Amino acid sequence: MDNLDFAELNYWAILVAVAFNQVLGALWYGTLAKPWMADTGITQQDIEAMKGTPRQWYPYVIAIVLAFMFTLGLALLVQGTEADGAVEGLGLGVLAAVGFVFTSQAVNFTFEARPPRLLAINVGYPLISYAVIGILLAVWT
Structure with missing residues (x-):
């Protein structure tokens, strides 16, 4: 990976x-607000x-900053x-979501004894987001 160049992004x-x-986050959590609230x-x-x-x-400010950071990554x-x-x-998007987000969240959810439904809600959103963003970034070069 000698070809990493911020100027070429x-x-x-x-x-x-x-x-x-x-937008996806607003739609996702807007749709799943009741079970998310119940589980949190x-x-x-x-x-x-x-x-x-x-x-x-x-x-929302934190979400935008962190979305920029993970999208940059x-x-x-x-x-x-x-x-x-x-x-x-x-x-690559699915690999990033499953390899980094799901695995780290699943450990936390296990130790926190949180419900599997909340894990699915909180990991489903980045899984879809990273997958679509991976496509976007790979196609729009």
Whole structure:
């Protein structure tokens, strides 16, 4: 992987990928809000209490910054492996999601005795996101 070059990355693709990630997250957790809230113990009253406080907006700022970071990492992986097609991009996205996100989350969920449904909710989103972003980055070079 001697060919890693930040200057050669497609930053338009990265920005589109970050935007896609945020839209997918809103749709994913909007659709799965009730089971997610039940499994995390967050109540509607907790959400109401966050209104008007930094707790209402700063998670979104963190989510955008971290989406940029992981997309940048995935873009470097695509570049370093010279992936140049949808299938290769999909494979790298799934590899990153399963190899890094699922494995680390599954360990935490096991020690925290969290329900498998919450693991599926919290890992399903990055699995889909990384897969699509991998395709985007590999195709839009």
